[in-house]
Amino acid sequence: GQQLNQSPQSMFIQEGEDVSMNCTSSSIFNTWLWYKQDPGEGPVLLIALYKAGELTSNGRLTAQFGITRKDSFLNISASIPSDVGIYFCAGSSPGANSKLTFGKGITLSVRP
């Protein structure tokens, strides 16, 4: 089946730093989504991307739909302690029966 690769599994940064995460796929996707999960809660949608090359921002977050359609990037600028959590990429490929696939997630820790 389809797989999304996110690495590393964990990231540790200092408050105020920028951080970049990427997500790669073995197949072409036509939708890329980025979710954040806080401890004890369900994932919350951060950004949705629907077009190759698309660059979308949501506050301090910026995400891009890769030109190859096999990857996506999420950048967080000027990190703050509440950015702590697990960041998941998710995507779906073309096709009527395509389902959303989630990556394993990256756990972000922000040191004050």
Place this chain on the structure above:
Amino acid sequence: DAGVIQSPRHEVTEMGQEVTLRCKPISGHNSLFWYRQTMMRGLELLIYFNNNVPIDDSGMPEDRFSAKMPNASFSTLKIQPSEPRDSAVYFCASSWGPFTGRGEKLFFGSGTQLSVL
């Protein structure tokens, strides 16, 4: 507005017992999804419904798992009999709009932490 509501938040049971997880989707949403989250496998889609009809249950691990959606505002996921390997966080999510099956803009509940001893 209330989000997706799941109950119970935590469930501890013994192997062999029946477990029922409940979900109330966001009012007006027409698609509902059940996911399971574990450290090893991440988020796995178990089953999804559109307009209360099960569309794809290929992710349901085995016959011990069953899901129903008797109306637009309620769904259940049942495990009978439960086994220790079923221990995980189970999420319900809902979405609206033209049905694609891709569930792009999913709204997740807070999950049910299931522990089977």
